[in-house]
Amino acid sequence: MPPAPITAGSVLRGAARGRRRDVVAASLLVAGHQLSEAAVPVVVGVVIDLAVSTGDGTALLGGLGAVAAVFVVLATCAYFGYWLTVSTEKESAHAMRLDVAGRVLHPAGGAPGRSGELVSLAGSDADRAGLVCAAIVVGTAALAALVGGAVVLVSASLLLGLVVLAGVPLVLVASRLLAAPLVGRAEAEQATLAAATGVATDLVTGLRVVKGIGAEDAADAAYRRASRTALAARLSAVRFEGGYGAATGVITGVFLVVVAWVGGRLALDGTISVGELVAAVGLAQFLIGPLERLTGVGPLLAGARGSAARVAALLAAPPAVRAGTARLPADPAGALRVGPVEVAAGEHVGVVTLSPADAAALLDVLARDRDADDLVLDGADLAAVDLDDARRAVLVDRHDSALFEGTVGDNTGTDAAALAAAGADDVLDALPGGLAAELTERGRTLSGGQRQRLVLARALAAHAPVLVLHDPTTAVDAATEHRIAAGLSALRSGRTTLLLTSSPALLARCTRVLLVHEGAVVATGTHTELAADPRYRAAVLS
Amino acid sequence: MTARLLPVASAARTRRSVGALVRPHRLLLVATVATLVAAAVAILAVPALLGRIVDVVVDGGAPGTVDLFALGILAALVLRALLAALGTVLVARLGELVLAGLRERVVRRALRLRLSDVERATSGDLLQRVGGDISVISEGVRQAVPMLVISALDVGLTLVGLALLDWRLALAGLVPLPIWILVTRWYVRVSGPLYAAERVAEGRRTQSLLAGVGGAATARAHGLRVPLLARIEGESAAAVRASMRAMRAQSTFGAVLNGAELTGVLALLVTGFWLVRADAVTVGAATAAVLYFLRLFDPIGALLYLLDEAQSAGAALARLVGVTDMPEPPAPEHPRLPRDASVRLTGIRHSYDGGPEVLHGVDLEIAAGERVAVVGPSGAGKTTLGAVLAGAQLPAAGTVEIGGVPLAALEQPRRHVAVVTQEVHVFAGTVADNLRLARPGASDAELTAALATVGAADLGLDEVVGDGGDELSATAAQQLALARLVLADPAVAVLDEATAEAGSAGARVLEVAADAALAGRTAVVIAHRLTQAAAADRVVVLDKGRIVESGPHAELVAAGGPYAALWAAWAGPRA
Incomplete structure (x- = not known):
């Protein structure tokens, strides 16, 4: 059976199903809480009937006991019910967050979208989709409270019961009709606020740039414009909301008055008791709550669904590459062929591309971030090989490789030879604590050159059978680059190494250099030999 | 260099800062309060009139009297609806104006902070403040503030209504007051740090996601998927735990409030029973008193719920005021123009x-x-x-x-x-x-x-x-x-x-x-x-x-x- 397609529905069902027992228990408890709430006016009405209006002390004691019993049930259900509801909601959001993160970091890649979008998918969208659990609990409990209240009312007086039961939905329908034009406005207005927040975060992200050119005032003005647009939209929405509030207030009021009036007349006739009148008025007021919550479940689910749809789209996104299953030997010799580029085992080859696109394409294929049918290691087609295995064998370290929060040692490892070859020993000397120094996110506190050397040390420490480096020394000074070139060539001696670079210092130490243009090798030779080629001169020696 | 957070303002400093933001809108504030008080008074008429209906029923009065009181209730409810709506608009307006002023001040200051002060903190911190914290407060201003004010007034004026029926009924209604005060003080003390911890945990979670998403390509190349996912899982689970700790405090608070409600209802029933038997009040008055009190559950519930929001908003607010209070590089006293470009x-x-x-x-x-x-x-x-x-x-x-x-x-x-x-x-x-x-x-x-x-x-x-x-x-x-x-x-x-x-x-x-x-x-x-x-x-x-x-x-x-x-x-x- 093929796996079912991932949809918003399947994501939501999965979220609820994983916690079915908790969701059921929470629904029962919250329903218990709401029924107890409904029972309070009823029981109080009974006490007024049997004790207050009669002056019967024994009846009073019994009544007080009943009121206390209702409250004990109410408090117990509330305590555990709402706690459990929030717990299911958070836990399912947590599970979804891990699904999203797992998909983004999946070896086969292919997660669509910018990093900001992906972070908000794993953050706020997972949170919103997790609300599906709360929606189920709220819906079930509200339904139970409605049925319970209806039973009590009808058993007191059929007429009054029918008035209340017919009136409550009417009140709600009328309110919803009034609210309809409001929903679109609220969304539009939220968009302006989100836009303003977006402007603020964007400006703060580029704070160094803003300050570098003294654009503080201009940036401030840009934010102020966005903020004022949001304010204007919000204020007009507030007026609408006020109108809506007034209208629903009047409708609810009319309904309550009708109940009180009919109930009063019935009580006057002697058809119902004073206590039943109190209960009816109390219930009429109470029932609006659960019904409102019940109709609120729709928008809640719609919101959860919208977020779940975005999560589903990510989870269902096709992988960037097909994952193979074949395994490689533990230590491959390292003879590599990628398209027109052939590298013998142990060879150090420089690749100079005339356009960045050529370099990017080559790196994508080598890193197994893009499928190609001509990536062969020691005669084995890497497309058929397990992705982790392939990447262990062919380690591609890109120019923009990231460092992670943690100590320097966590990032680079402690291989002294690799650290020295990458010129990272100097970096360690300059950092208080050396290997134990804490890096902040992405190594922001380091200079570009320091970062680059730590990244290189990490790549070298892996001792991969094939190492592919992309412009590893653009941010280091010439002397250090010279030292790195020597260290690199000594440390990797006998192991296949591919250098995509235009650095003469690195290229000079390669056994061979290939000049690649539009997917083809247009010239081959040593760095010295190629120096005569005008294209090579332009790319490397200018 | 260890990661640190930007400063957070003290409670007193936050209050003063908000006060300064509200000051330019003083007139609006006065109009708002007046409208809301009027709305709360209007609703008080309802239980009183219901009590009169009960009295008519008990004494066997004319049907026309019931109709008249019902009309009175209608008038009170309509007035209440209109005043409450107007009050909501005014409160929201006030809140939004103050909020816009605040967020603009925050961004303004954030843009002018010395880079060294910003760089000393974790990269996500300032972002979290101008992004997440402002959103939290917007949400608070939109939902919490109007409800909070209306609920608080309803609660206060209901007690006045009880006193108008009979001072002894008002006293009975005040029986749970010590519980309310004590438990609220406890909750406010306990929940503030819990919400702050929740926000910090969520901030760390966002950072772990940023690291994982931004470093996905690197993680693939170096086989770092597992530790990155483990970090995300750890931070996300920690955020869930932090949320649930806050929720537990909230549930406890709710349970104690239920206990307070019970003591109030019992006290009113007993007092009502005793006063009716002594012919000091009518059954209708006793009924009205209990109805008043039952009516309090909702606004008190709202206050509970909103106290939460107010807490989260308060934590976010303190973080924002913390930013506005960070020193800006001082402007020169006697600014001068350079002689040349040397x-x-x-x-x-x-x-x-x-x-x-x-x-x-x-x-x-x-x-x-x-x-x-x-x-x-x-x-x-x-x-x-x-x-x-x-x-x-x-x-x-x-x-x-x-x-x-x-x-x-x-x-x-x-x-x-x-x-x-x-x-x-x-x-x-x-x-x-x-x-x-x-x-x-x-x-x-x-x-x-x-x-x-x-x-x-x-x-x-x-x-x-x-x-x-x-x-x-x-x-x-x-x-x-x-x-x-x-x-x-x-x-x-x-x-x-x-x-x-x-x-x-x-x-x-x-x-x-x-x-x-x-x-x-x-x-x-x-x-x-x-x-x-x-x-x-x-x-x-x-x-x-x-x-x-x-x-x-x-x-x-x-x-x-x-x-x-x-x-x-x-x-x-x-x-």
Whole structure:
């Protein structure tokens, strides 16, 4: 059976199903809480009937006991019910967050979208989709409270019961009709606020740039414009909301008055008791709550669904590459062929591309971030090989490789030879604590050159059978680059190494250099030999 | 350097700060309070009139009386609905106006903070404040504030209503008061830190996601998926735990409030029973009293729920006020204009946040219009020197003068000195928006000319770039940054490794662009490609925080010192 397609529905069902027992228990408890709430006016009405209006002390004691019993049930259900509801909601959001993160970091890649979008998918969208659990609990409990209240009312007086039961939905329908034009406005207005927040975060992200050119005032003005647009939209929405509030207030009021009036007349006739009148008025007021919550479940689910749809789209996104299953030997010799580029085992080859696109394409294929049918290691087609295995064998370290929060040692490892070859020993000397120094996110506190050397040390420490480096020394000074070139060539001696670079210092130490243009090798030779080629001169020696 | 958070304001400071924001809207505040009080009074009539109906029923009065009281209830409810709606609008208006003022102040200050103060904190912290915290408060202002005010008034005036029926009934209604006060004080004390912890945990969760998502390619290459996922799982689980700790406190609070409600109902029933038996009040009055009290559950419930929101909003608010209270670099008392475009650094020493000193007394004089290349090994202090020169870092010791005027005394320092940093950020919006940051009043023709100067004439002004738009290549992004410099038109410019991020292919394009952008300016170029050094008027070699050599390229090469060695390493393989 093929796996079912991932949809918003399947994501939501999965979220609820994983916690079915908790969701059921929470629904029962919250329903218990709401029924107890409904029972309070009823029981109080009974006490007024049997004790207050009669002056019967024994009846009073019994009544007080009943009121206390209702409250004990109410408090117990509330305590555990709402706690459990929030717990299911958070836990399912947590599970979804891990699904999203797992998909983004999946070896086969292919997660669509910018990093900001992906972070908000794993953050706020997972949170919103997790609300599906709360929606189920709220819906079930509200339904139970409605049925319970209806039973009590009808058993007191059929007429009054029918008035209340017919009136409550009417009140709600009328309110919803009034609210309809409001929903679109609220969304539009939220968009302006989100836009303003977006402007603020964007400006703060580029704070160094803003300050570098003294654009503080201009940036401030840009934010102020966005903020004022949001304010204007919000204020007009507030007026609408006020109108809506007034209208629903009047409708609810009319309904309550009708109940009180009919109930009063019935009580006057002697058809119902004073206590039943109190209960009816109390219930009429109470029932609006659960019904409102019940109709609120729709928008809640719609919101959860919208977020779940975005999560589903990510989870269902096709992988960037097909994952193979074949395994490689533990230590491959390292003879590599990628398209027109052939590298013998142990060879150090420089690749100079005339356009960045050529370099990017080559790196994508080598890193197994893009499928190609001509990536062969020691005669084995890497497309058929397990992705982790392939990447262990062919380690591609890109120019923009990231460092992670943690100590320097966590990032680079402690291989002294690799650290020295990458010129990272100097970096360690300059950092208080050396290997134990804490890096902040992405190594922001380091200079570009320091970062680059730590990244290189990490790549070298892996001792991969094939190492592919992309412009590893653009941010280091010439002397250090010279030292790195020597260290690199000594440390990797006998192991296949591919250098995509235009650095003469690195290229000079390669056994061979290939000049690649539009997917083809247009010239081959040593760095010295190629120096005569005008294209090579332009790319490397200018 | 360990990650730290930006300051958070104290409760008292936060209150004062909000008070200052509300002050300009005093009249609105008074009108709002008056409307809401009137709304709360209107609703009080309802249980009283219901009680009268009960009395009519008990005494067997005329049906017409019931009709009359029902009409009275209708009038009270309609009035209440209208007043409450008006009150909600007014409260929201007040809240939104104050909020807009606050968020603008926060962003305004965030933009003007000294970079060193921002960089000392975790990268996500300021972002979280201008993003997440502002959203939390907006939500609070939108939902919590109006309800909070209305509920509080309803609760207060209901007690007044009880007193009007009979003072003993009011006393009975006040029986749970000590419980309310004690449990609320407990909850406010306990939940504040819990919510703060929840927000911190969520901030850490976001950071772990940013690291995982931003580093996905690196993680794939290095097989770091498992530890990254483990970190996300750990931070996310910690955030769930933090939320549930806050929820437990909330549930406990709710249970105690239920207990308070019970004591109130029991006290009122007993008091009502006793007063009716003693003929002190009617059954209707006793009924009205209980109805009043039952009516309190909702507003008290709302207060509970909103106290939560108010707590989260309060935590966010304290963080925002913390930002607005951070010191802004002081404006000079007697701002002066530089005499010319010369630069003089005297005895510059600097260390980051108590760390080791990275500049040990640098002296450097640059003539107006001179182009100086700063070279040296990584970590020599080049970037710090550039930052100090541009005023982004305040040196621990020493002075920076532009045209004979210390940086701190310059009138609008950025008009005279600007820096293009290693970090390239393309702002969301059009290319024109990006450029106008540097010169807000620039005409389209000026923008196009600036793009042409840096060789980026093919960028359309209306092209939407940045987050949500086209992704510019590293080279184009850097050209945009250089075009901004052209538009900002400072007399002195610092270019810090501006070509490093574009890779080798783009580097040459950018060298040409930088050369054009710097034409006619006093310039400090922090150079890694020594072609830039060779083209400069003078080369300054920085090593371990000291200037070890200074002079024209040819002289230094001939001198056979450190620069000659650097140049040999650079030019050797190029020969």
